[in-house]
Amino acid sequence: MALMSFSWAAFAQPANDLCANAIAVTAPSTTPGTTVNATTDGAGTCNTSNTAPGVWYTLTPAITGTVQINLCGSPYDTKLSVYTGACAGPLTCVAGNDDFCGLQSQVTISVTAGTTYRILVHGFGSATGTFTLTVGTIVPAVANNDACTGAIALACGQPVTGTTVGATADAVPTCVTGLSTAPGVWYSFAGTGDLVTASLCGSAFDTKIGVFSGTCGALTCVTGNDDFCGLQSQVTFTSVPGTTYFVLVTGFSANAGAFTLSVNCVPPAPGSICTTALPLACGPNVTGSTAGGTVAAGLPFCGTTLTSARGIWYVLPGTGNDFTLSTCNPGTNFDTKLGVFSGSCGALTCVVGNDDDFACGFSIVRSTVSFSTTLGVNYYVFVTGFGTNTGNYELSVQCCAPPLAVCLPNQTIVLDNATPVTIDVDGGSTADCGVESIVQSAVNFDCFDTGANVVTLTVTDVNGLTSSCTTTVTIISTFVATEVGCIGDVNVTLGADCSARITPGMVLTGNNLACAGNVNVTVDGTTSDVISGCGPHTYSVEILEPVGTITEFRNSDWVLTQDLGNGGCAAEFAITTLTPAAIDLSIRYGEEVAAAFTAPYDGIVSFDYDFNGADQFFDFLIIDVNGTELVNQSMAGTGTVNQVLMAGQTALVRIEDDDFCGIPAGSTDVTLTAFSFSSMEQVVAYTCWGNILAEDKTAPDVVCPANTSSITRNYAAQIATGRLEATDPLLNLNNYSCFTDIA
Numbered sequence: 001m002a003l004m005s006f007s008w009a010a011f012a013q014p015a016n017d018l019c020a021n022a023i024a025v026t027a028p029s030t031t032p033g034t035t036v037n038a039t040t041d042g043a044g045t046c047n048t049s050n051t052a053p054g055v056w057y058t059l060t061p062a063i064t065g066t067v068q069i070n071l072c073g074s075p076y077d078t079k080l081s082v083y084t085g086a087c088a089g090p091l092t093c094v095a096g097n098d099d100f101c102g103l104q105s106q107v108t109i110s111v112t113a114g115t116t117y118r119i120l121v122h123g124f125g126s127a128t129g130t131f132t133l134t135v136g137t138i139v140p141a142v143a144n145n146d147a148c149t150g151a152i153a154l155a156c157g158q159p160v161t162g163t164t165v166g167a168t169a170d171a172v173p174t175c176v177t178g179l180s181t182a183p184g185v186w187y188s189f190a191g192t193g194d195l196v197t198a199s200l201c202g203s204a205f206d207t208k209i210g211v212f213s214g215t216c217g218a219l220t221c222v223t224g225n226d227d228f229c230g231l232q233s234q235v236t237f238t239s240v241p242g243t244t245y246f247v248l249v250t251g252f253s254a255n256a257g258a259f260t261l262s263v264n265c266v267p268p269a270p271g272s273i274c275t276t277a278l279p280l281a282c283g284p285n286v287t288g289s290t291a292g293g294t295v296a297a298g299l300p301f302c303g304t305t306l307t308s309a310r311g312i313w314y315v316l317p318g319t320g321n322d323f324t325l326s327t328c329n330p331g332t333n334f335d336t337k338l339g340v341f342s343g344s345c346g347a348l349t350c351v352v353g354n355d356d357d358f359a360c361g362f363s364i365v366r367s368t369v370s371f372s373t374t375l376g377v378n379y380y381v382f383v384t385g386f387g388t389n390t391g392n393y394e395l396s397v398q399c400c401a402p403p404l405a406v407c408l409p410n411q412t413i414v415l416d417n418a419t420p421v422t423i424d425v426d427g428g429s430t431a432d433c434g435v436e437s438i439v440q441s442a443v444n445f446d447c448f449d450t451g452a453n454v455v456t457l458t459v460t461d462v463n464g465l466t467s468s469c470t471t472t473v474t475i476i477s478t479f480v481a482t483e484v485g486c487i488g489d490v491n492v493t494l495g496a497d498c499s500a501r502i503t504p505g506m507v508l509t510g511n512n513l514a515c516a517g518n519v520n521v522t523v524d525g526t527t528s529d530v531i532s533g534c535g536p537h538t539y540s541v542e543i544l545e546p547v548g549t550i551t552e553f554r555n556s557d558w559v560l561t562q563d564l565g566n567g568g569c570a571a572e573f574a575i576t577t578l579t580p581a582a583i584d585l586s587i588r589y590g591e592e593v594a595a596a597f598t599a600p601y602d603g604i605v606s607f608d609y610d611f612n613g614a615d616q617f618f619d620f621l622i623i624d625v626n627g628t629e630l631v632n633q634s635m636a637g638t639g640t641v642n643q644v645l646m647a648g649q650t651a652l653v654r655i656e657d658d659d660f661c662g663i664p665a666g667s668t669d670v671t672l673t674a675f676s677f678s679s680m681e682q683v684v685a686y687t688c689w690g691n692i693l694a695e696d697k698t699a700p701d702v703v704c705p706a707n708t709s710s711i712t713r714n715y716a717a718q719i720a721t722g723r724l725e726a727t728d729p730l731l732n733l734n735n736y737s738c739f740t741d742i743a
Contacts, residue, residue, distance in 0.1 A: 013037045014055045019087035022056035022118060027067050028137045031057070035121060035128040043120055046081040047096030054079075054122030061111045061138050063165055063258075068136035069119060070106035076129030080105035081120040091118065098124060111138060113163075140166020143185050148216035151186035151246055156194070156265035160187070162249070164205075164256040170248060175210040175221035176297045176307065182208070184250030187261065191239030194265035195273065195294065198247055201229035205257030209233040210248040219246065223297035226252060236294045238273045239265070268294075271312040274345035274380055280314035282323075282399035287331050288312055290383060290390045299382070302339040303353030303369075309337075311384030316340075316397070318373030322433065324398040324463045325381060326368040328360035331394025335365040335386040340379055348380060355386060370463035372402055400433035403461040407469035413445065414476045414604055414642040420446040423455070425471040431461035447477035476604060476644070484510035484519070484543050486688030492531070494696045499532040507539050507690060519543060523692070534694050543686035599645035 016023045017038045025031050038053035061067065071078040079098050083091040094117065100106035103124070111117060121131055145152045146167045154160065167183035174180075200207040208226050212219040222245065228234035231252070239245065249259055271278040272294050280286065293310040316323065327336040337355050341348035357368040365386065373379060383393055406427040413421055422444055429438055441456040442449075453475065458468045487507050492500050504519045520542040521529045531537045599605070 013039075016055045016057065017053075019043070019056045019091075019118060019120075022058045022087075024058045024060070025119070025133065025135050027059060027061060027135045029135045031133045031135075032130065033121065033133060034130045035123060036130070038128065041120060041122070043081065043083065043091055044093070045096075046083060046093035046120075048079050048081065048098045050079075050081065050120070050122060052079070052123035052126050053128050054120045057119040057121070057133060059111070059117045059119060059135060060115065061113055061117075063138055063140050063163060064111065064113045065138040065140040065166060066108060066110050067138045068106065068108045070101065070134050070136075071104045071121065071131050072101035072106060072134070074104050074129070074131035076131070077103040077124040077127045078105045078129075078131060079122045079124055080107055081122070082107055082109055083118045083120070084115060085118075087118070110141070143167055145185045145187065148186045148219070148246055148248075151188040151216075154187045154189040154247070154261075154263050156189070156192070156196075156263055159260055159262040161258065161260050163258045164249060164251060165258075167256070170250070172210065172212070172219060172248060173221060175212065175224035177208055177210070177224045177226040179208055179210040179224060179248055179250050182251035182254050183256045184248050187247040187249070189245055189247070189263060191241055191243040191245060192265060193241045194239055195236065195268040196239045196245075197234065197236045197264045197266075199229070199234040199262050199264075200232045200249065200259050201234055201262075203232050203257070203259035205259070206231040206252040206255045207233045207259060208250050208252055209235055210250070211235055211237060212246045212248070213240075213243055214246075216246065221298065225297065235297060237297070238268055238275060271314065274313050274348070274382075277313035277315040277345075277380055280316040280381060280395075280397060282319075282397050285329060285331070285394050285396045286314075287392065287394050288383070289392050290334075290385060293384070293390075296382060296384070299339065299341075300348065300350055302341065302350035304337055304339075304355040306337055306339045306353065306382055306384055309385035309388050310390050311382050312393075314381040314383070314395075316373075316379045316381055318375055318377040318379060319399065320373060320375040320402075321399045322370065322372050322402045322461070322463060322465045323379075324368065324370040324396075324400070324433070326357065326360075326366070326396050326398075327383065327393050328357050328362055328366040328368055329394035329396055330362065331392060332362070332366055334391025334393070335389045336367045336393060337384050337386055338367040338369050339382040339384070340369055340371060341382070342377055342379055345380065351379060370465055372465060398433065398463075400431075400461065400463070403429070403431035403433075403435070403459045403465055403467040405429045405438075405457050405459045405467040405469040407455075407457050407471040410472040410474070412474045412476060412642070412644050415445075415447050420444045423473055425455050425457050425473070429457065429459040429467070429469075431459055434462040436460045436462045436464070442473075445473060445475050447475070449475045450477045451475065474644070476642075482511045484508050484541075484686065484688075486541055486690045488690045490539075490690060490692045492692050492694050494531075494534065494694050498534070498696060499530055500694065502529050502531060502539055502692065504541070507692075508541060508688075531692060531694055534696050537692040537694055538689065539692055540689040541687060542684045543688075544684060599647055599649050604642050604644055 014034060014037065015021060016033075019041065023031070023033075033055055035053045035055055038055050040052065041050060041054050041056075043050055043054075059067075059069075069080065069082065071080055077099075079096070081096040082094040084094055085091045095107040095109045097105040097107050109117070119133070121133060123129065140163070143162070143166065144150045145162075148170070152160070162185055164183040164185055167185050169180055169182060170184050170186075172179050198209060198211065200209055208224070210224040211222040213222050214220040223235045223237045225233040225235045247261070247263075249261055251257070268276050269292055270276050271288070272292060274296070278286075290310045290312050293312045295307065295310055297307050299306045316325075325338060325340070327338065337353070339353040340351040342351050343349040352369045352371045354367045354369045356364050357366050358364045360366040360368065371379075381395075383395060385391065406429045408425050408427040411423065411425070413423065415421065424443070425440060426438060429435070437460045439458045439460070441458075442453060445453065451474065453473045455471050455473050456468055457471070458466055460466045485508065487509060490507055492502070492506065494500050502521050502523055504521055507521065508519070521539060523529060523531050523539045524537050
């Protein structure tokens with residue numbers, strides 16, 4: 001009885017003897033089994049006859065591709081048949097095999113994701129036995145839309161499912177994110193002018209998405225995204241009617257998997273995209289929310305990146321004024337960014353952008369930009385957020401006339417001493433929004449600035465916008481050295497660079513040497529005043545004098561050109577005298593008198609004027625032969641005027657009173673006296689020369705001998721030779737051309 005019981009258990013009917021009781025297997029897998037005590041199935045012939053008992057298995061693949069199923073290595077003569085369809089029939093043969101690996105069987109079949117395949121293991125003739133069923137790894141099928149040229153057409157509102165498993169990576173350009181490292185598949189759709197959102201949210205792997213226009217052979221990036229909803233991707237953009245768009249679904253790094261792609265199309269809301277930008281102008285603040293905006297993924301960098309958060313667009317017509325836009329207002333409640341562009345919505349050019357306004361009193365994570373506008377040019381303003389921030393904003397627009405730098409006319413300053421003069425060239429600069437600063441490139445001038453000096457004046461308004469102008473300040477030095485003599489031998493200590501500049505005060509005796517305009521020092525037969533290197537040098541000095549100087553004017557130097565008399569005012573008069581010593585032009589109220597002077601050579605004419613406390617409306621002018629005012633001392637009191645005249649140039653000197661008739665009690669004459677004319681041309685009047693002995697008293701750079709920590713002996717170095725005498729030969733002096741005694 002015990003033996004009979006054992007035999008019954010060993011040869012019991014298999015649980016999967018019937019098709020309806022098939023055991024599910026996966027790919028890949030290895031499953032042992034037996035056909036002993038199974039029944040013969042009436043499944044019909046499937047590439048091989050069905051005569052022996054058999055058992056059933058099912059395979060439902062997750063992906064489409066090809067898979068190998070075999071019984072190789074099993075210990076009896078097997079057969080293998082694969083069907084689709086229901087067990088109740090009819091079953092459809094997919095593949096069958098008798099002998100592949102010896103007397104054992106194998107098939108390779110194409111499978112479709114989600115389809116159930118019924119596998120029958122049976123034998124040759126009536127053979128039964130144990131076996132091992134091996135299901136290999138499914139090799140994914142290459143999708144028809146693996147290449148751009150096979151893109152599958154999409155329609156708005158109709159999601160599609162698919163997989164990138166088995167696809168190949170595509171060599172496409174970067175489109176906001178890199179898209180060429182993982183397998184990808186392609187879709188296409190025709191633009192309608194709507195706002196399009198293509199989303200992979202909810203897909204089963206770490207995705208990326210790219211949208212292109214153009215052709216498969218010449219793709220142009222429209223937008224792209226890596227992570228939008230977790231590790232999945234989404235893009236929003238405005239489609240152009242009639243344009244074909246190609247959508248690439250791919251993965252991060254080498255990721256691949258199943259996905260769901262949805263495409264939704266809605267008409268764009270006002271301000272959500274550039275082409276529906278809201279109007280903006282100077283005036284009251286505007287408010288809104290970026291939550292209803294879109295991500296402008298393709299925007300160029302503009303002071304900051306503007307491609308990660310939703311935003312709202314405005315269009316602001318240029319007026320020629322300076323604009324300041326700011327979210328630094330109480331109605332803003334999130335971390336903002338601002339970008340301003342010119343051009344067109346399809347080809348925007350950055351003007352200015354900002355992330356954080358550190359001067360904002362509400363919060364530094366607000367944004368402010370300032371820029372100059374051109375009349376007739378539209379400026380596109382994008383209000384967005386840092387990262388993916390969205391929220392409410394209050395945008396202010398301040399419009400100001402640009403700052404205007406105004407410079408005084410060119411000036412000529414005559415220096416007759418070494419004291420610097422301060423020159424302010426600001427002629428009334430303005431800034432509509434308020435002046436932040438006015439900066440002048442040079443303010444103080446002395447005789448070392450002789451000649452033309454271009455001075456730049458820059459005015460900056462409170463928004464950081466600037467304007468500049470220039471004025472030329474010409475410095476003429478009449479400061480002359482007197483009683484000059486050369487010092488025969490001069491000792492000079494060189495600087496750290498082994499050179500020294502030789503100034504008049506170092507080699508001359510006399511007066512006014514510090515800033516003399518008539519002294520020219522040169523060294524060693526060159527045109528330079530700088531010596532280089534130790535040892536002996538020579539210098540020479542030239543003392544210059546003007547070609548000529550007029551200190552007493554003659555009657556013939558002046559020509560009286562106008563004397564209007566009393567100008568119709570009773571009991572009033574004008575007095576004009578031309579004396580050998582000077583010209584004295586005296587007038588009273590309602591008068592005008594003028595005289596002309598022609599310069600015999602290039603020089604400077606100097607005038608004293610004294611209005612003697614008379615009416616403030618007296619004016620003193622110097623006018624050249626073309627009618628150009630060289631000097632206009634309006635409402636002047638008392639002072640001196642120095643004016644450069646070129647050889648042959650005639651200056652008309654005029655005193656006029658533009659006041660009413662009538663002489664106040666105790667009034668006096670207004671007088672103008674010309675007292676000198678000095679030539680600017682100089683000739684050598686005196687020369688002298690001498691010798692210079694240059695020494696370097698800087699401590700030498702000493703390198704100690706090997707195996708010593710310090711110098712313990714005294715050494716002497718000769719200036720003439722630069723060699724060490726009677727010293728340790730291992731002691732080196734580096735980078736010096738001459739030396740003094742050292743201790």
